[in-house]
Amino acid sequence: MKKALTLLLILVCCLFAAQSTLAQDAIKVGVPLAMTGPYTDTGDNYWKGIKMAIDEINTNGGLLGKKLEPVRFDTQEFAPERVMQGAEYLCGKLKVDSVHAGWAGWGQDVRAYGKYTAPFFADDGSQAAVDVFKQDTKKYKNIFQLTDTGINQGQSMFNVLMALPYEYPNKKAAIITADDAWGTEVGETLKENFKAKGWKVPLHEVVPYGTNQWGPILTKIRKTKPAIIHVEIVSAQEVITFFRQFMKKPTNSILSYGYSLVPREVVGTMGKEADGLIGEVPTAMPTPKAPTPEAQAWLDKFQGIWKHLPQAGSWAAYSGVKAWATAVEAVGDEKNHDAISDYIATKGYKGETGWWKWDADHVMRAGGDVPIAHYQVQDGQMIAIFTDPPTKPYKDYKFQVPRWIKK
Amino acid sequence: MDHKRIAIVLAVIWGVVAILPVFFGSTNLYMHILIMCLIWSVVASCWDLIMGFAGIFSFGQVAFFVIGAYSSAIISAKFGVPPIFAVFAAGVVAGGLGVLVGLPCLKLKGAYIALVTFAVHMILEPVLKGDIGRAIGTGGSRGILTIEPMNIFGYTFLSSEPIPYFYLMLLVAIICSAIILIVIKSHWGTAFLALKDSEDFATCLGVSAFKYKLRVFALTSFLTGLVGGFYAHYVGMLSTRMLGIDLFVTLMVILVIGGVGKFPGAIIGAFITIALNELLSPLGPYRPIILGALVVVLVLLLPDGIIGLIQKILPKKNNGLPIES
Numbered sequence: 001m002k003k004a005l006t007l008l009l010i011l012v013c014c015l016f017a018a019q020s021t022l023a024q025d026a027i028k029v030g031v032p033l034a035m036t037g038p039y040t041d042t043g044d045n046y047w048k049g050i051k052m053a054i055d056e057i058n059t060n061g062g063l064l065g066k067k068l069e070p071v072r073f074d075t076q077e078f079a080p081e082r083v084m085q086g087a088e089y090l091c092g093k094l095k096v097d098s099v100h101a102g103w104a105g106w107g108q109d110v111r112a113y114g115k116y117t118a119p120f121f122a123d124d125g126s127q128a129a130v131d132v133f134k135q136d137t138k139k140y141k142n143i144f145q146l147t148d149t150g151i152n153q154g155q156s157m158f159n160v161l162m163a164l165p166y167e168y169p170n171k172k173a174a175i176i177t178a179d180d181a182w183g184t185e186v187g188e189t190l191k192e193n194f195k196a197k198g199w200k201v202p203l204h205e206v207v208p209y210g211t212n213q214w215g216p217i218l219t220k221i222r223k224t225k226p227a228i229i230h231v232e233i234v235s236a237q238e239v240i241t242f243f244r245q246f247m248k249k250p251t252n253s254i255l256s257y258g259y260s261l262v263p264r265e266v267v268g269t270m271g272k273e274a275d276g277l278i279g280e281v282p283t284a285m286p287t288p289k290a291p292t293p294e295a296q297a298w299l300d301k302f303q304g305i306w307k308h309l310p311q312a313g314s315w316a317a318y319s320g321v322k323a324w325a326t327a328v329e330a331v332g333d334e335k336n337h338d339a340i341s342d343y344i345a346t347k348g349y350k351g352e353t354g355w356w357k358w359d360a361d362h363v364m365r366a367g368g369d370v371p372i373a374h375y376q377v378q379d380g381q382m383i384a385i386f387t388d389p390p391t392k393p394y395k396d397y398k399f400q401v402p403r404w405i406k407k
Numbered sequence: 408m409d410h411k412r413i414a415i416v417l418a419v420i421w422g423v424v425a426i427l428p429v430f431f432g433s434t435n436l437y438m439h440i441l442i443m444c445l446i447w448s449v450v451a452s453c454w455d456l457i458m459g460f461a462g463i464f465s466f467g468q469v470a471f472f473v474i475g476a477y478s479s480a481i482i483s484a485k486f487g488v489p490p491i492f493a494v495f496a497a498g499v500v501a502g503g504l505g506v507l508v509g510l511p512c513l514k515l516k517g518a519y520i521a522l523v524t525f526a527v528h529m530i531l532e533p534v535l536k537g538d539i540g541r542a543i544g545t546g547g548s549r550g551i552l553t554i555e556p557m558n559i560f561g562y563t564f565l566s567s568e569p570i571p572y573f574y575l576m577l578l579v580a581i582i583c584s585a586i587i588l589i590v591i592k593s594h595w596g597t598a599f600l601a602l603k604d605s606e607d608f609a610t611c612l613g614v615s616a617f618k619y620k621l622r623v624f625a626l627t628s629f630l631t632g633l634v635g636g637f638y639a640h641y642v643g644m645l646s647t648r649m650l651g652i653d654l655f656v657t658l659m660v661i662l663v664i665g666g667v668g669k670f671p672g673a674i675i676g677a678f679i680t681i682a683l684n685e686l687l688s689p690l691g692p693y694r695p696i697i698l699g700a701l702v703v704v705l706v707l708l709l710p711d712g713i714i715g716l717i718q719k720i721l722p723k724k725n726n727g728l729p730i731e732s
Contacts, residue, residue, distance in 0.1 A: 073688065076653050078646070081443055085440070107549065
């Protein structure tokens with residue numbers, strides 16, 4: 001037992017030592033992402049973009065002559081005290097000069113990081129986060145959202161569903177969403193839009209994460225035969241099991257997966273089996289061909305490093321780092337957080353596809369040079385077929401009627 | 408161990424904890440971690456009381472904690488009740504629900520109680536997120552993102568200045584641990600021991616298992632709900648993410664490390680587990696693996712937890728340190 005206790009003590013000492021090995025003359029960049037738990041996949045997507053940007057800056061001589069040093073924090077499942085702890089650790093203790101997150105707490109993060117001054121970039125896509133921001137815009141001036149809200153993304157999904165070059169056999173839609181803030185925001189928005197357009201929504205189910213037996217819901221779907229089935233659960237297992245069980249006896253329905261299409265495992269696992277599914281990515285780098293030569297170069301570089309196409313969040317998180325770095329260079333002092341936040345809010349940032357301009361709520365609204373990209377899986381790859389707003393086809397890519405729809 | 412010696416052990420623990428701000432007070436992160444240690448120490452001690460001492464395999468402790476947190480936030484926001492009274496009201500709500508859960512549960516035995524109480528944990532999330540939750544002010548899936556900070560006699564305890572809140576929570580933890588100690592040393596504790604040794608024999612002697620177990624259900628739910636209220640007004644926001652598996656597992660690890668039924672092991676276990684969890688944090692995905700492996704090693708080497716180790720180190724005279732269930 002003495003040996004075991006000695007080993008335990010050595011381990012604890014090593015961990016203490018590991019925590020105090022940060023370089024002194026580097027600019028610390030906080031990266032609170034889910035590294036464990038159900039959101040690990042999305043956390044990994046964001047990390048790839050953030051790391052790529054930091055490596056790029058460091059390779060080019062650093063920022064103001066200093067190297068960037070990412071400090072990661074595991075946000076786990078975004079419990080309130082965990083989100084708060086991340087802010088205390090990164091901003092309070094380590095005094096990082098910027099924080100780059102992805103999904104970060106849907107409003108809880110605004111409260112936690114708004115107490116500090118370091119610019120904070122999140123990809124909450126949540127109206128709740130915007131509502132917290134609006135409570136005190138001066139206090140929260142360091143908060144920047146990299147994507148539009150779930151409500152606006154839901155609206156965009158509806159716009160594209162209505163714009164598809166396809167004649168729906170009826171005006172019935174089924175909506176299945178996760179029981180989180182994102183799922184309910186998108187689900188409610190779609191439902192309102194369908195009803196306003198004269199469609200019926202005979203099925204609107206809200207399910208918990210972890211659902212993978214779809215028998216009862218599919219029975220209702222097979223009975224009502226909706227023209228559109230929208231599934232909004234951002235977790236690979238749930239949407240893959242839904243698709244496979246649906247395909248045992250498919251209905252003539254367009255399967256719209258919204259943001260659920262983006263966990264890398266969905267297309268990675270199913271490959272060509274997923275052909276026909278449609279979905280969307282906000283603040284997206286359309287693929288497989290990017291809209292500009294600069295964007296194509298970025299896309300090629302990303303694929304070179306990570307050996308796959310970028311998934312949701314990678315480019316957004318990359319651009320967050322670059323926007324902050326541009327502002328730091330303009331201000332000339334990484335510690336002048338207020339001036340940096342003001343610069344980002346007023347000047348924006350010129351990225352690979354064009355200008356990024358945050359609105360008064362510090363949200364990167366969809367449109368302009370940074371639209372929402374809508375994809376269809378074709379030949380095992382995510383192909384951008386539309387961008388929105390405004391709703392328009394993307395390059396020469398065409399929507400393909402899914403193989404399970406019988407004419 | 409007699410009353411006095413246990414009180415001395417607790418006094419030593421709390422005395423050491425009380426001077427920690429001298430070393431860590433300048434860093435909000437450490438103070439935040441210490442406050443969370445105090446909160447979890449109470450929750451884990453309550454769980455230990457119900458599971459380790461009373462022998463009720465209840466898995467509903469996190470649920471009562473969350474019920475208390477939401478109740479306090481809603482009561483203070485909707486009815487304008489000052490937070491200090493709201494937390495007590497939240498304790499009453501959690502205690503009442505504890506009794507409601509306890510009534511059917513205590514007609515069951517062993518694993519069946521675990522199943523029913525875990526079901527309470529499982530259904531709480533959809534209830535809080537659903538129409539019922541939204542109707543009572545839980546904010547549904549969004550949660551509650553603005554909660555009034557604790558205010559006592561005009562003094563506001565802000566999370567940005569954690570030292571005062573630390574001492575407030577220390578006071579709450581001391582009172583809760585004193586209550587638990589009194590319960591253990593009272594005829595309740597004797598009754599639990601008798602019931603654990605031989606329920607039939609104890610019943611023949613006139614010990615009512617149902618009565619004592621229901622009381623302990625109510626008491627632990629009340630204390631857990633109360634601390635949940637303090638948590639809500641400290642963190643200032645709530646979401647059903649608290650019902651994730653991470654917190655549940657952390658509390659179980661606290662009990663394993665501290666020693667099940669070995670009060671005040673849960674208090675020591677809370678400080679060790681939370682500190683260890685934080686130390687392992689930089690390891691990211693390896694954290695749960697290493698933590699899990701450590702738990703396995705500790706269970707094999709120290710089946711009675713840290714308290715078991717202390718017992719082995721201390722002379723074997725019957726000094727009763729600590730109280731064993």
